Amino acid sequence: MKKILSLILCSVCCGVTTAQTYTLEQLKDSALQNNIAIRSARHSVDAAQQQRREAFTKYFPNISGTGLWFNANKGMAETTLNLAENMPPELGASLAQMLPAEALAALANPISISMMKNGTIAGVTAIQPVFAGGQIINGNKLAKVGEDVTRLQLQLSENEVEKTTEQYFWQIVSLQEKMKTVEAVEALLNDVAKDVDVAVRAGVAMRNDLLQVQLRQNDVASQKLKLQNGLSLVRLLLTQYCGLQDSVFTLNYSTEAASPVSLKQDHQQALASTAEYQLLGKQVEATSLQRKMEVGKNLPTVGVGAGYNYHNLLDNDHTFGMVFATVSVPISDWWGGSYAIKRKKIEQQKAEEQLADNAELLKIRMQKAWNDVEEAYQQILIAQRSIEQAEENLRLNRDFYRAGTSKMSDLLEAQLLYQQSCDKQTDAYADYQNKLLEYRQAVGQ
Numbered sequence: 001m002k003k004i005l006s007l008i009l010c011s012v013c014c015g016v017t018t019a020q021t022y023t024l025e026q027l028k029d030s031a032l033q034n035n036i037a038i039r040s041a042r043h044s045v046d047a048a049q050q051q052r053r054e055a056f057t058k059y060f061p062n063i064s065g066t067g068l069w070f071n072a073n074k075g076m077a078e079t080t081l082n083l084a085e086n087m088p089p090e091l092g093a094s095l096a097q098m099l100p101a102e103a104l105a106a107l108a109n110p111i112s113i114s115m116m117k118n119g120t121i122a123g124v125t126a127i128q129p130v131f132a133g134g135q136i137i138n139g140n141k142l143a144k145v146g147e148d149v150t151r152l153q154l155q156l157s158e159n160e161v162e163k164t165t166e167q168y169f170w171q172i173v174s175l176q177e178k179m180k181t182v183e184a185v186e187a188l189l190n191d192v193a194k195d196v197d198v199a200v201r202a203g204v205a206m207r208n209d210l211l212q213v214q215l216r217q218n219d220v221a222s223q224k225l226k227l228q229n230g231l232s233l234v235r236l237l238l239t240q241y242c243g244l245q246d247s248v249f250t251l252n253y254s255t256e257a258a259s260p261v262s263l264k265q266d267h268q269q270a271l272a273s274t275a276e277y278q279l280l281g282k283q284v285e286a287t288s289l290q291r292k293m294e295v296g297k298n299l300p301t302v303g304v305g306a307g308y309n310y311h312n313l314l315d316n317d318h319t320f321g322m323v324f325a326t327v328s329v330p331i332s333d334w335w336g337g338s339y340a341i342k343r344k345k346i347e348q349q350k351a352e353e354q355l356a357d358n359a360e361l362l363k364i365r366m367q368k369a370w371n372d373v374e375e376a377y378q379q380i381l382i383a384q385r386s387i388e389q390a391e392e393n394l395r396l397n398r399d400f401y402r403a404g405t406s407k408m409s410d411l412l413e414a415q416l417l418y419q420q421s422c423d424k425q426t427d428a429y430a431d432y433q434n435k436l437l438e439y440r441q442a443v444g445q
Helices: 002-015 024-034 036-059 089-098 101-107 135-202 207-242 267-273 275-297 333-403 408-442
Strands: 020-022 062-071 077-081 111-115 118-131 249-251 301-311 318-328
Touching (some): 020 024, 024 036, 024 135, 036 135, 135 249, 135 275, 135 408, 267 275, 267 333, 333 408
Parallel strands (some): 020 249
Antiparallel strands (some): 077 111, 118 301, 301 318
């Protein structure tokens, strides 16, 4: 019997599923791992790393191998030799005494020579750049700047993902808190409806009072339905955005709002830590390097090299090694190059001016974000005072109605004011949390 009860309890416990509980930080981490925009930004960082490594290879020798085999319809080097014409008279007199007449007659005939009708050529060459006008050094620096830019863009993408996740989070919190308020109002109206129904039956209250309560109950039921649908939709959005497995979950949060005074930063000092300002600085650095590279294109390039070659052009295998130096001096390119350098200099100046101008705009954005934080916090304090006043107003009107010195419409209006005060506090708290995030991101935290 005990075994049977144990099996039944085990099956019941296994059939019960508990909803997963998430904190805001857990949801942010999940969104950063699963969001497509973040994955795309990380791919850009990886590509920039490969580009930087590619630029680093330019410091090393450029090794190349060549090979050629050919077979022509006739020799590429052909000539005719006439020994008699090119022979000095003294040599001719000596040969006339030494050689027979037939041999002397053969020397008088022209001889045709044909070479290199077919053959094979192969070689390996290594060239080490010695001076390239700073193009290699500046190219590597520019690749490093490009990598830094992609990392900063990744940070901005992460900020946007965190912002969206937090907005969904506090939207759910706001809807849940409003649902609690609606349920509390629903319970209050149920109590009032019972009291009014008893009073109507006793003949001490008009049926119109009961109808007003019932109409208000219908209105609250409609609000509750809208809240349920809205909550379900936002849960689905957060589930998709964060890559969660199930939309049935609970959130771990606190509704206490601490004073933001300790969070304020020195905006001038915080400027350098913001991703937007650093991106502007990288733009200035990039245009400076591009100008230097443009200058380098118009400077001489020097390289040294070594090679090992083989050929059989003269019908025998021949190998040889060699060392060499190359110097390339652009001459006519300076005409167009001088204008290109001026253009790059103008682009650098433009980037520097944008940096100075946008730095001021970023500080203004920080100040506005801080003003929004202070305003949101004050809205919470006002909403808290409104709730206290609305609670007292509701209590008094309920007592007055029971005493017969107040109308039902006054009681229902007091209840509505109480609900609106609770909803305002909920919205103010969610807005305060979003404004805090915006300020932290604005100051580079």
